[in-house]
Amino acid sequence: MAAKNVVIGIDLGTTNSCVAIMENGKPRVIENSEGDRTTPSIVAFTEDGERLVGQAAKRQAVTNYKYTYNAVKRLIGRKFDDATIHDSHIAYSIVKADNGDAWVEGRNNEKIAPQQISAHVLAKMKKTAEDYLGHEVKDAVITVPAYFNDSQRQATKDAGKIAGLEVKRIINEPTAAALAFGLDKKTGDSVIAVYDLGGGTFDISIIEIADIDGEQQFEVLATNGDTHLGGEDFDDAVIQYLVEEFKKDTSVDLRKDPLALQRLKEAAEKAKIELSSREQTDINLPYITADASGPKHLNMRISRAKLESLVEELIKRTLEPCRTALKDAGKSVKDITSVILVGGQTRMPKVQEAVEQFFGKPPRKDVNPDEAVAIGAAIQGAVLSGEVKDILLLDVTPLSLGIETMGGVMTKLIEKNTTIPTKKGQVFSTAEDGQTAVTVRIFQGERDQAAANKFLGQFDLTNIPPSPRGVPQIEVTFD
Numbered sequence: 161m162a163a164k165n166v167v168i169g170i171d172l173g174t175t176n177s178c179v180a181i182m183e184n185g186k187p188r189v190i191e192n193s194e195g196d197r198t199t200p201s202i203v204a205f206t207e208d209g210e211r212l213v214g215q216a217a218k219r220q221a222v223t224n225y226k227y228t229y230n231a232v233k234r235l236i237g238r239k240f241d242d243a244t245i246h247d248s249h250i251a252y253s254i255v256k257a258d259n260g261d262a263w264v265e266g267r268n269n270e271k272i273a274p275q276q277i278s279a280h281v282l283a284k285m286k287k288t289a290e291d292y293l294g295h296e297v298k299d300a301v302i303t304v305p306a307y308f309n310d311s312q313r314q315a316t317k318d319a320g321k322i323a324g325l326e327v328k329r330i331i332n333e334p335t336a337a338a339l340a341f342g343l344d345k346k347t348g349d350s351v352i353a354v355y356d357l358g359g360g361t362f363d364i365s366i367i368e369i370a371d372i373d374g375e376q377q378f379e380v381l382a383t384n385g386d387t388h389l390g391g392e393d394f395d396d397a398v399i400q401y402l403v404e405e406f407k408k409d410t411s412v413d414l415r416k417d418p419l420a421l422q423r424l425k426e427a428a429e430k431a432k433i434e435l436s437s438r439e440q441t442d443i444n445l446p447y448i449t450a451d452a453s454g455p456k457h458l459n460m461r462i463s464r465a466k467l468e469s470l471v472e473e474l475i476k477r478t479l480e481p482c483r484t485a486l487k488d489a490g491k492s493v494k495d496i497t498s499v500i501l502v503g504g505q506t507r508m509p510k511v512q513e514a515v516e517q518f519f520g521k522p523p524r525k526d527v528n529p530d531e532a533v534a535i536g537a538a539i540q541g542a543v544l545s546g547e548v549k550d551i552l553l554l555d556v557t558p559l560s561l562g563i564e565t566m567g568g569v570m571t572k573l574i575e576k577n578t579t580i581p582t583k584k585g586q587v588f589s590t591a592e593d594g595q596t597a598v599t600v601r602i603f604q605g606e607r608d609q610a611a612a613n614k615f616l617g618q619f620d621l622t623n624i625p626p627s628p629r630g631v632p633q634i635e636v637t638f639d
Contacts, residue, residue: 167299167328167545168289169537171336172278172316174233174390175359175504177201178534179285181293182542187340187535192288198530199288201359203280204228205267213284225251225422227267231392234360235262235274236319237312244388249399249425251418275315279322286323300325301541303533305361306332307385307558309604309614328544333358334365335555336536337502338378341527342369343539343551350497351381353485355515355523356533357478358503360390364482366489366496372552379554381489382577384481389474391432391505397470398428402443402460410456412449420449424458435464436507468510475514482518488577499523502532554579561638564601564610566591573638576606585637594626600636 176198204217221228240256253265320327334354356363363385414420434441445458542548562572605613
């Protein structure tokens with residue numbers, strides 16, 4: 161391929177990542193050096209200082225669990241004090257960075273930023289594309305969950321930069337999937353729901369696809385989700401069950417044994433996947449642990465029905481955001497013409513059943529849940545490079561943006577689900593007579609009290625001429 165200004169599309173997933181390009185007007189997912197179309201989002205550092213990424217890192221996770229990092233997307237852009245990051249069965253240590261962020265512990269007590277770990281995964285995606293194209297790649301479109309906040313988006317951009325990529329655009333995963341679905345389908349005007357249940361996050365987006373003067377316009381009407389709900393939680397539910405059953409039989413608590421937990425994690429994920437196509441599966445883990453009486457083995461049979469009962473509440477948790485998104489979009493389920501499933505966890509029959517029940521129609525089967533997001537990112541990349549011309553994408557802000565005003569109140573300047581790019585301004589004033597400085601604190605979220613929302617940053621306005629309160633005019637504009 162001769163074109164040097166190719167913009168690659170990368171789906172940086174919690175569990176797996178994928179890279180795609182546009183080639184002769186058609187999207188193509190690129191196989192990695194192992195011949196796989198997706199790469200585990202796992203990075204490991206071995207005892208002799210070697211860095212492993214992808215399948216190679218996954219293969220040695222059991223013997224090097226403390227320095228094998230999976231699902232770091234759940235940490236990116238988050239603070240150490242965020243309770244949600246400490247609730248899953250991970251074997252590596254999460255530590256507090258000097259700025260309060262959640263980082264991971266490396267060898268020799270080194271602290272490593274999640275952006276750094278993600279950068280190694282992105283670098284492998286970049287190399288995968290370069291090996292296929294035969295030349296260097298600099299530009300990329302990277303996807304994030306629609307419900308990611310500003311710090312999580314910025315941290316993802318930083319990871320791209322560390323990997324040597326110029327991140328041309330960060331786009332939302334469900335929007336990317338809609339682009340992948342809409343390309344080649346001249347369906348006229350339609351309203352689609354993208355239900356995206358990945359490894360670590362859940363998103364729902366309601367998107368209108370309209371044909372306007374020969375141009376396909378993708379307009380996101382509303383988006384909602386949960387950035388801490390995904391396939392990893394389904395795995396955790398299975399692990400929890402296995403741990404409790406084993407404890408009943410042997411009085412041994414496997415939670416205290418990181419090596420056993422790592423083996424359980426792999427077995428739980430494998431069993432969950434098998435139960436999408438089978439009614440039951442066996443989990444056999446010989447020598448899982450040992451006590452004074454000798455070695456212990458874990459042998460258990462788990463049925464699809466049992467798995468479904470273990471994750472029933474998790475599936476239910478995805479439906480409330482669907483209701484909210486429909487309401488925000490001003491649509492009812494009857495208005496939805498197609499439902500698209502994205503993310504590996506949507507392969508579970510019970511998830512598909514819940515989606516069909518909720519929307520009153522079976523989800524489409526012609527979208528690959530593992531590849532649609534990377535393909536959509538590649539399409540957006542081709543739009544940015546000028547290779548694709550007849551597509552217009554109108555996305556939205558997932559969360560409201562505002563500033564803290566008197567009494568600690570959150571005054572919203574840009575409401576959630578506002579089409580971007582956008583610009584909004586408002587005039588504020590001083591609260592006291594003779595006030596010469598004002599601190600503007602910026603927050604993102606839906607709560608009435610600013611402190612209950614996500615603090616993004618602040619700036620100080622000084623040298624305000626002393627005047628009676630309410631006289632100085634201070635205009636704050638978000639662009």
